[in-house]
Amino acid sequence: PLPALAVVGRPNVGKSTLVNRIIGRREAVVQDKPGVTRDRVTYEAEWAGRRFKVVDTGGWEQDVLGLDASVAAQAEFAIEAADAVVFVVDATVGATDTDEAVVRLLRRAGKPVVLAANKVDGMSGESDAAALWSLGLGEPFPISALHGRGTGDLLDEILKAL
Ligand code: GDP
Ligand code: MG
DSSP states (O other): OOOEEEEEOSTTSSHHHHHHHHHTSSOSOOOSSSOOSOSOEEEEEEETTEEEEEEEOOOSSHHHHOHHHHHHHHHHHHHHHOSEEEEEEETTTOOOHHHHHHHHHHHHHTOOEEEEEEOOOSGGGHHHHHGGGGGSSSOEEEOOTTTOTTHHHHHHHHHHHO
């Protein structure tokens, strides 16, 4: 079986946009309102000649469980099934309490994690990305999932973790 990469993070940080970048297609559902991805969706991807699975997560039962519990529950399932995890944070917002809760889950799971500091569309966002060292997950990779900036370096790092 192919190694599996889980993409986790709060609603609206750009997980599905990143998944589209990684798979090179416009398939994962991206929308301006949070919580659009139903359940977990798996795609196949290839980078530098290596094939792997990408699992997008997002959006169920937010109003039933509450945001934190919902994000955490989905992340937990996805992490369990994954060989490595990309944790996506919106660098323009910075780390929230929900992000911190996911970090605790990631620590407990002990899987390799690559931290993607998304929405760094230009040079001015680099310092926002650097602020995410505070999460204690190592180097934040500044990316723009929307424009593709930095995603090659991120994928190189992901391959090391898979
Ligand atoms: P998800 O809920 O985490 O899957 O987030 P989506 O991929 O659906 O994206 C949520 C919103 O953020 C959409 O309007 C995207 O176009 C936008 N977005 C995603 N990545 C970027 C980025 O790198 N830069 C900017 N400016 N917007 C982004
Ligand atoms: Mg999504």
